Amino acid sequence: MTLLETVRNPEELKRLGAEHMPALAAEIREFLVAEVSRTGGHLGPNLGVVELTIALHRVFESPRDPILFDTGHQAYVHKILTGRRDFSRLRGEGGLSGYPSRAESEHDFIENSHASTVLSYADGMAKANRVRGRADSTVAAVIGDGALTGGMAWEALNNIAERKDSRLVIVVNDNGRSYSPTMGGLADHLASLRMSQGYEQALDMAKSALHKAPVVGQPLYDALHGLKKGLKDAIQPQIMFEDLGLKYLGPIDGHDAAAVERALRRARDYGGPVIVHCITQKGKGYAPAENHDEDQFHAPGAFDPETGEAKKSSSSGTKWTKVFSDEMVKIGAERDDVVAITAAMLHPTGLAPFAEAYPERTYDVGIAEQHAATSATGLAMGGLHPVVAVYATFLNRCFDQVLMDAALHRQGVTFCLDRAGITGTDGASHNGMWDLSILQVVPGLRLAVPRDARTLREELREALAVDDAPTVLRYPKGVVEDDIPAVGKLGSMDLLRRASDGGHADDLLLVAVGAMAPTCVEVADRLADQGIGVTVVDPRWVKPLDGALVEEAARYRVVAVVEDNGRVGAVGDAVARALRDADLDLPVRTFGIEQEFLDHASREAVLEKLGLTPQILAGELIGTVSRYTDGAPADGEPAQQ
């Protein structure tokens, strides 16, 4: 029986002798590589927190002592130690979530995968303990060095530092990386602390020497105090955390479970907020992950555990990110006013080639989307045209900055939102299903939704030509399908299918939004087989809508809009409102993502469940059209099974 088999829960972990921890850590690493190599997932971050998580569960009594994780992508070890061992469907339908999940375990608290939130949760939970008189509960919060570059973390620290009686232990998991090396002044400070590992050892050595010296009582105390202060000033740079009024322990070797345990016990017993600064290595214990230069082991897909080589994915072809990346490099050569900003995601957003070509025109601001948006507004005021590349779901983080900084000041900032629509495997907080709704309310902002590589390249250039308003492009995760040629123009919009001039040419106007165009074209073909006339139009720029859409819609009996965004307040609602404003009393069907938090599953599985597939949409629309026209098949059955 392996050690891991004897440790089914934190209680059994606590009963295991400290001498077994290195072997247990090795078994956990073996388990992680074996399982994640099959499913894909956050291998690097989790290999880096094995000893740290073991120590947390040996010192604290979860869930009485809540153990919280920032971003939550590094909670696999926590799941293993709290009895969850079936990783066979990790991040897949019905399988374990890739993040903490309240439905999975009483030991899990934060499901939101947006970074820099954990200290705010911890502050609140510690205050609740106080109000409820739970004196025996200590909150433990793990935050990465990357997440510490997010503004929310400092808002929380400011509050935490104020309450000296808050039973709160903050574990800084400092591996020096977000995806890539963590950027900024804070990162430099943490690095200097990492360098001052000598401080603790030097202090220990000096202390033992002093204790051997023939000095006792007050003189010994004075000598020790003077020594500590002198060493601190000499070796250890100004400790920003202590300047904030927070007790600081560290830096600790985060892979020495016993050392981490000792520090956590000291911190727990301190009775007030303490920061335990652990130095770890992302990917620790698995060579391909330890030596990753392009952070490819932050969240790899399936790979060969022997070599670390990525397994060929079924969907081969050019990714949306690559199209954006290549076009940015071309644009960078043509326009020296174009600069690029990333929020700690240079490679995932495709800006790395631009950064390599134009390092002086690329800014990595850390996990700080709010700063990215307003700093970009400053760059625009300074006469440049910034491109801010973020994942669609993280635009939420800087909505106010888009609204009240970039748009209010009518500045030409271009936001490129990757991973728009359903991403699926990262669960509810990662689906890019909000931007087409929230951006509708931003005065002056222009919003493009490319349907393929050609329109992405064109619309990116069109956006960069706008210097008196923010512009946004949004495109999904994964491989871009073949270009869909237009068969005509309708104002600035592309006609993708024109209903044949037969008797039913006016049955249905189908508005295809962005990446849903291939689906809409297939729906039109299925309906045509049923004798239903469908015209498919791709607006390309969905905000503001081209007035020609309303003029054209007046010719049809039914209008339908298909988008991979939450339905509420998105393009479908904008089209319906435009028709109403034109006093056109037309039935409008809007198809999109139900306005819910969706469980993790593959993108395809989620789209199927949402009914955003050609077959299901065709079936729906046959029924709708038949209700408003004569002659269409009344049974509403889809064209093909």
Ligand SMILES: Cc1ncc(C[n+]2csc(CCOP(=O)(O)OP(=O)(O)O)c2C)c(N)n1
């Ligand atoms: C607001 C926000 N922006 C970007 C991301 C994408 N992201 C996921 S993990 C990560 C890096 C986190 O670095 P760190 O906190 O140091 O944790 P580590 O992976 O090093 O353990 C980023 C940028 C996110 N989850 N949330």
Ligand SMILES: CC(=O)[C@@H](O)[C@H](O)COP(=O)(O)O
């Ligand atoms: C936790 C996080 O936000 C990212 O690591 C995300 O999981 C990566 O998503 P992609 O795999 O789509 O780049």
Ligand SMILES: [Mg+2]
């Ligand atoms: Mg890190």
